[in-house]
Amino acid sequence: MSAKKFTILIIPEGSHRVRRLSIKRGVLQTVLGTLVVCGLGVLLLVADYVRTNLDSNELQRLQAENRSQQKDLWVLSASLEDLRKEMVVLSQNDAKVRVMAQLSKPRTDSLAGVGGPPEEDIPTEFTALQQQIDEIRQAIDLRRESQEEIQGFLNDQRSLLAAKPKGWPVKGWLTSNFGMRNSPFTGRLKMHEGLDIAARTGTPVYASADGIVSQSETAPGYGKLVVIDHGYGYKTYYAHNSKIFVKVGQRVKRGDQVAAVGNTGSSTGSHLHYEVRRNGVPLNPHKYI
Numbered sequence: 112m113s114a115k116k117f118t119i120l121i122i123p124e125g126s127h128r129v130r131r132l133s134i135k136r137g138v139l140q141t142v143l144g145t146l147v148v149c150g151l152g153v154l155l156l157v158a159d160y161v162r163t164n165l166d167s168n169e170l171q172r173l174q175a176e177n178r179s180q181q182k183d184l185w186v187l188s189a190s191l192e193d194l195r196k197e198m199v200v201l202s203q204n205d206a207k208v209r210v211m212a213q214l215s216k217p218r219t220d221s222l223a224g225v226g227g228p229p230e231e232d233i234p235t236e237f238t239a240l241q242q243q244i245d246e247i248r249q250a251i252d253l254r255r256e257s258q259e260e261i262q263g264f265l266n267d268q269r270s271l272l273a274a275k276p277k278g279w280p281v282k283g284w285l286t287s288n289f290g291m292r293n294s295p296f297t298g299r300l301k302m303h304e305g306l307d308i309a310a311r312t313g314t315p316v317y318a319s320a321d322g323i324v325s326q327s328e329t330a331p332g333y334g335k336l337v338v339i340d341h342g343y344g345y346k347t348y349y350a351h352n353s354k355i356f357v358k359v360g361q362r363v364k365r366g367d368q369v370a371a372v373g374n375t376g377s378s379t380g381s382h383l384h385y386e387v388r389r390n391g392v393p394l395n396p397h398k399y400i
């Protein structure tokens with residue numbers, strides 16, 4: 112473009128006059144340049160508008176997502192709170208059982224008190240939820256420990272119950288009580304350390320509790336003697352038998368026949384001499400019938 116001036120012809124249709132516009136080169140350049148700059152400006156504006164619009168959509172989407180997650184967290188937190196309350200009830204029941212079993216108080220856990228915080232205080236922050244989960248886990252561990260201890264206690268009780276002598280070891284009639292009496296042999300006052308139960312020779316003699324036979328022999332005074340060790344310090348003695356049906360080391364259950372009534376040893380007639388001892392001390396068998 113080396114010309115200094117340009118002429119633009121505007122030719123209308125029909126018989127109207129042709130118009131001509133003379134423009135200097137500099138003016139044309141300025142006009143063209145302005146047009147280009149304006150066009151670019153419009154383009155930038157449009158681009159910015161589109162981007163802002165996109166950003167705003169994304170923001171709305173994220174906000175909606177955030178609200179939904181917040182709601183999920185709240186639901187989760189509420190469920191945790193329910194769990195915590197249930198654990199509190201379990202803890203209280205556990206404490207009651209321990210009182211009944213006369214066990215020591217359980218170690219205190221962090222789930223003290225019932226109810227917990229009012230609903231608006233339910234924490235929804237991640238760390239708070241984590242802490243709540245930790246507390247519940249700790250409480251569960253404590254309950255498990257306690258339950259095991261109670262279980263052990265109940266097992267012990269059951270064993271003790273099975274080990275404690277109970278009932279009559281023979282069907283017969285009581286002829287001599289536990290306590291001081293005049294010896295039928297010497298006439299002198301002597302401690303009678305058991306019960307004498309008269310019965311026909313051959314009448315079955317039964318173990319009065321579960322245990323292990325610790326003696327099965329003829330012993331001075333006692334005659335044919337069976338001793339059963341029941342554990343927990345308890346032993347029972349069955350003396351003057353005519354026959355013995357168990358061996359040392361044999362395990363017996365309450366009600367098992369261990370011997371037959373007789374008149375062996377220092378005895379003045381067919382009867383069973385029955386003793387209950389705890390840690391070697393003779394007890395009144397009447398209290399164990």
Ligand SMILES: [Zn+2]
Nearest residue numbers: 305306307384
């Ligand atoms: Zn006796």
